[in-house]
Amino acid sequence: MKALEGVKILDFTHVQSGPTCTQLLAWFGADVIKVERPGVGDATRKQLVDIPGADSLYFTMLNHNKRSIELNSKNATGKEILTRLIETCDVMVENFAPGALDRMGFSWERIQEINPRMILASVKGFGPGNYENCKVYENVAQCAGGAASTTGFRDGPPLVTGAQIGDSGTGLHLALGIVTALFHREKSGKGQKVLAAMQDGVLNLCRVKLRDQQRLEHGPLTEYSQYGEGIPFDDATPRAGNDSGGGQPGRILKCKGWETDPNAYTYFITQAAVWERICDVIGEPEWKTREGYATPPERLDKLNEIFERIEQWTMTKTKYEVMDICNPLDIPVGPILSTKELIEDEGLRKTGTIVDVDHPTRGRYTSVGCPIKLSDSPVEVMRSPLLGEHTLEILKDVLGYDGTAIEKIVESGAVGAASK
Known part of the structure; x- marks a missing residue:
């Protein structure tokens, strides 16, 4: 029925x-x-x-x-x-x-x-x-x-x-x-x-942005990239590029073939719960315990460096290979799918x-x-x-x-x- x-x-x-x-x-x-x-x-x-x-x-x-x-x-x-x-x-x-x-x-x-x-x-x-x-x-x-x-x-x-x-x-x-x-x-x-x-x-x-507008009254939005870069906030919720919009930092990163394929990218989130697995995958195992990298608050002023290093790794893989490697490890990633691919x-x-x-x-x-x-x-x-x-x-x-x-x-x- x-x-x-x-x-x-x-x-x-x-x-x-x-x-x-x-x-x-x-x-x-x-x-x-x-x-x-x-x-x-x-x-x-x-x-x-x-x-x-x-x-x-x-x-x-x-x-x-x-x-x-x-x-x-x-x-x-x-x-x-x-x-x-x-x-x-x-x-x-x-x-x-x-x-x-x-x-x-x-x-x-x-x-x-x-x-x-x-x-x-x-x-x-x-x-x-x-x-x-x-x-x-x-x-x-x-x-x-x-x-x-x-x-x-x-x-x-x-x-x-x-x-x-x-x-x-x-x-x-x-x-x-x-x-x-x-x-x-x-x-x-x-x-x-x-x-x-x-x-x-x-x-x-857009309710999360209205949420952030009210949070601004009590201090900076620490999960936004500009906080880690030391750039002051104005009085309204700012544009945040490809930041995740939640408590877990995320970026769109290049994948293998990006030079010719405008959609050879992946979205990669550095979720705190799987940080150690991320470090192993990208070949930076010492970051798991290194001072300034071990905890989410310590990493906030190093997000550019961290994502640049992750991108060095994603650029050696197709966006689908990134999915195949990261998903079994519960690392949140997602391919940028074109309308043709969909x-x-x-x-x-x-x-x-x-x-x-x-x-x-x-x-x-x-x-x-x-x-x-x-x-x-x-x-x-x-x-x-x-x-x-x-x-x-x-x-x-x-x-x-x-x-x-x-x-x-x-x-x-x-x-x-x-x-x-």
Whole structure:
């Protein structure tokens, strides 16, 4: 049995943050009905197109397991259909600009009148306050949420990360909020609003940096490299390069082949509990008892020297050889894996984290599968829908319209050509 089987999601989301959320719910078995503008659809269908005439990977990789209906919500008949959908569905998910639903005539109050059990879940850039009406994209969220100011090297500019913590990260937060609201509804019988602000989501993922901000009030951050280098701290959590962010010093180090391979690197953590094993592996057994090296506090001002010596050793090994040698010794290391290596990883394919999907217009492509595994609710990743592919199916099977009514709906222009 699918975990969310029987739950109907009215998906008014577009681009990435909302579709990430609704795709996850679809993977868990919810019936996700994606509402799209007739003849246009989600903007990402035609963004970053790599195969002419086919939906982009941007769209297909964010909209698996959904059904698509074309619907003009400004059309009178379209409004009637939308009202029927609200009556029928359990959750409405949207990431419009603030106030867009009100302008459509579907305020929260109106939605509650139509269906008191409806859960309205929204992604916004900012929560209530000075910036709530501002437009927000991925990198804006990373900057406003604290990620950029703490990413990069101390002597360089702030940097954004390649991980989509603003968009996809917020979608994951929203999915949790929706499932929680559904659980609450089982007890209360009532729907409620769920808000996931992108700034809030990024800040939640940056909580260790907020932790460090408060620690600064009581002294320097001793696990940061600049402490060992004798460089004073300012009044905010600094950028720390590739320091581990925890109590155990860590660095990204070159491996064999780094001169030609931009990803021939490993992350190496000098965990205190395995310090003696590290010393043996790199050929410095005397460091185990040598004054200034034997204990973690003594090593803080020598981290550059220590990691330079470890790198001399890692540069003689491939990143996989480093893993093979260190893992049996419980030395924490991790290879820097490229996107190409991840796509080709047999282990990730076996678990369904990387999947191949067949599509009628673009052929076979590779995508990320469901990152969360449930033992009794396996996930089958199905292709994204073509624009309006399920319009007639939804009108008939979900909303109960008959053939004559459907013909009139199509003639009204409420659902586009509905030729799928």
